[in-house]
Amino acid sequence: MRIVIRLFFKLLRRILMPFMLIYAAVSKPKPIQREACEQAEVDQQCRALTLYQYSTCPFCIKVKKEIHRLALPIGLANVLKDQQARSELEQQGGKVQVPCLKIVADDGNTQWLYESDAIKQYLQQRFAA
Template identity: 50%
Template sequence: MKTVIRAFFRTLRVVLGPVMLLKERLTQPTGVQRGSAEQAAVDQQCQSLALYQFSTCPFCIKVRQEMRRLSLPIEKRDAQHNPAHRDALMQGSGATQVPCLQITEANGQTRWLKDSGAIMAYLRERFAATGI
């Protein structure tokens, strides 16, 4: 019975995955327009961030859409197909839950933000269109 259930969900992922990715591509939000100096400062700040994600995870898609809306070039790390990224996520955050935002502070300390709602709230607060 367990193998039947696994096969069902695997098939569901194979069928729905491309549909979800197509919807993400078709509904991309327009990014925030900033001046070149302001965008350069945002780009610099984004170098200390990395998003661990699965390509077809609906919560990851929400976070990626918010990143596009805010025009944030945050590195995306595939924790589903890349064992090195999955291991780094497990070691750093203690779980392979995605989406997970790795935040490296100026003092070198690393924080891990696991919930999609919390990640989007953090990004909005830190990179609001009113300033950086």
């Protein structure tokens, strides 16, 4: 029975995947505009951020829309396609759950922020104009 349930949800994901990708592409909000010097500072700060995600996760899409709205060049790590990213998330973050924002502080300390709403709130507080 468990195998049948897994196969059902796997098939459902395969069917819904194109629709999720289309939705993600057409529903992107307009990015905010910053002065060039402000955007350069934001770009510098974003080098310490990495979003662990996969493309068809609805919660990841929610966070990526906010990243696009705030015009943030945050690196993306796909945990389904990149085994190294997946193992790093599991070993250092403590669990394989997406979305997860890796925040490396200036002193080298790393914080792993899970939950889409918490990530959105962090990005809004740090980068909103």
